[in-house]
Amino acid sequence: MSxxxxxxxxxPTSPDGPSAASKRAILKxxxxxxxxxxxxxxxxxxxFVPTILNFVYAFTNWSAYSxxxxxxxxxxxxALFQSGTLLRDLAITLVYAVLVAIFQNTFGxxxxxxxxxxxxxxxxxxxxxxxxxxxxxxxxGYIWQAVLKSDGALNQIxxxxxxxxxxxxxxxxxxxxxxxxxxxxGWKWMGLSMLIFLAGLKTIDPDVLEASSIDGAxxxxxxxxxxxxxxAPAFTFNVATSLLGSMNGFDIVQATTQGGPGGSTEILNIFxxxxxxxxxxxQSTTMSLVLFVMVAIIALPLIGYLRRRESKIL
Numbered sequence: 001m002s003x004x005x006x007x008x009x010x011x012p013t014s015p016d017g018p019s020a021a022s023k024r025a026i027l028k029x030x031x032x033x034x035x036x037x038x039x040x041x042x043x044x045x046x047x048f049v050p051t052i053l054n055f056v057y058a059f060t061n062w063s064a065y066s067x068x069x070x071x072x073x074x075x076x077x078x079a080l081f082q083s084g085t086l087l088r089d090l091a092i093t094l095v096y097a098v099l100v101a102i103f104q105n106t107f108g109x110x111x112x113x114x115x116x117x118x119x120x121x122x123x124x125x126x127x128x129x130x131x132x133x134x135x136x137x138x139x140x141g142y143i144w145q146a147v148l149k150s151d152g153a154l155n156q157i158x159x160x161x162x163x164x165x166x167x168x169x170x171x172x173x174x175x176x177x178x179x180x181x182x183x184x185x186g187w188k189w190m191g192l193s194m195l196i197f198l199a200g201l202k203t204i205d206p207d208v209l210e211a212s213s214i215d216g217a218x219x220x221x222x223x224x225x226x227x228x229x230x231x232a233p234a235f236t237f238n239v240a241t242s243l244l245g246s247m248n249g250f251d252i253v254q255a256t257t258q259g260g261p262g263g264s265t266e267i268l269n270i271f272x273x274x275x276x277x278x279x280x281x282x283q284s285t286t287m288s289l290v291l292f293v294m295v296a297i298i299a300l301p302l303i304g305y306l307r308r309r310e311s312k313i314l
Contacts, residue, residue: 054285054288054289054292055289057281057282057285058076058077058282058285058286058289059071059072059073059074059076060072060282061075061282062281062282062285063279063280063281063282063283064279064280064281065279072282076282076283076286077286077290079283080283080286080287080290085271086268086271086287086290088263088266089266089267089268089270089271090268090290090291090294092178092264092265092266092267092268093247093267093268093269093291093294094247094294095178096178096181096182096185096246096247096249096253096265096267097243097244097246097247097249098243099178099179099182099183099186100182100185100186100189100242100243100246100249101186101239101242101243101246102186103182103183103185103186103187103190104185104186104189104190104193104238104242104246105186105193105235105238105239105242106186107186107187107190107193107194108190108191108192108193108194108196108197108238109193109194109197109231111126111129111190111191111194111197112193112194112195112197112198112200112201113197113201113223115129115194115198116198116201126191126194126195126198129190129191129194130191130192130194130195131191132187132188132189132190132191133188133189133191133192135188136251137188137251137252137255138251138252138254138255140184140188140251140252140255141184141251141252141253141254141255141256142255142256144184144252144255144256145171145255145256145257148170148171148180148256149169149170149171150167150168150169150172151167152170154170155167155168155170171256171257171261172261173261173264174261174262174264175264177257177260177261177264177265178264178265181252181253181256181257181265182246184252184256185246185249185252186242188252189242189245192241193238193242196234196237196238197231197234197238199234200230200231200233200234201227201231203230204226204227204230208226209222209226209227212225212226229313230313232306232309232310232313233310235306236303236306236307236309236310239302239306240299240302240303240306243298243302244295244298244299247291247294247295247298248269248291248295249267249269250267250269250270250273253265253267253269253270254270254273258270259271259274268287268290268291269291271287272284272287272288272291275287
């Protein structure tokens with residue numbers, strides 16, 4: 001039985017089939033560009049225009065204390081870099097992002113390996129570990145803040161198990177608090193990394209695994225020599241999204257420590273939020289521009305390196 005393709009009215013045809021112009025006409029008729037207009041308007045209003053204005057206002061004296069708006073060149077940048085706070089918060093943001101990427105991808109990879117088999121229990125566990133991903137980041141932060149405070153649930157459990165009064169301020173160290181907060185951030189998003197790694201594991205050809213088993217490779221050798229290298233695309237996605245996403249973090253840090261103690265967890269978005277709340281709008285805009293540039297400087301070489309690594313392995 002032959003299948004005849006019905007051409008839209010008005011589209012020229014030829015014995016050899018539709019021409020290139022005919023194909024464009026068919027695509028235009030089946031997928032009208034007008035359906036993209038609402039999305040383009042939203043993207044223009046809520047992304048492109050604010051981004052352009054961000055570049056403009058960073059070079060002005062815009063604030064709640066100035067009645068006029070005028071350009072002041074690089075005065076905002078000079079003042080912020082001379083204060084030292086901006087450089088400190090940039091360093092804290094970078095450390096925080098690296099820690100989050102390590103925790104999130106380590107947790108996600110471990111979960112993916114242990115939950116790889118499609119059993120009923122593993123499917124249930126995958127859902128449970130994915131629940132924090134769809135939770136509000138503020139809610140996650142407040143929950144962990146309640147757990148880790150001096151009279152919180154963790155100290156009460158430890159006191160019950162040891163028979164002694166435990167009163168540790170888990171979020172009170174200027175050295176280790178950022179590690180705990182980064183671990184909380186990684187815990188929240190580990191379910192997403194788990195799904196990406198699981199998808200990568202499912203794409204591995206079973207014949208390759210069977211051949212390694214026939215050659216005498218044990219499970220550990222199979223994972224490190226075959227599965228782990230073939231997860232390169234999943235690593236590219238997970239590392240890039242976790243590292244760059246955490247550089248724009250705010251909610252979890254604000255809910256758990258509010259940038260303390262002593263500013264040890266004051267990532268740049270916390271600083272931007274506080275500065276904007278003080279009415280220093282142009283300075284907060286300048287800091288967001290600096291953050292944008294830093295993310296771009298890190299993102300482009302990182303993604304390029306990870307893609308080259310993929311091409312070498314695969």
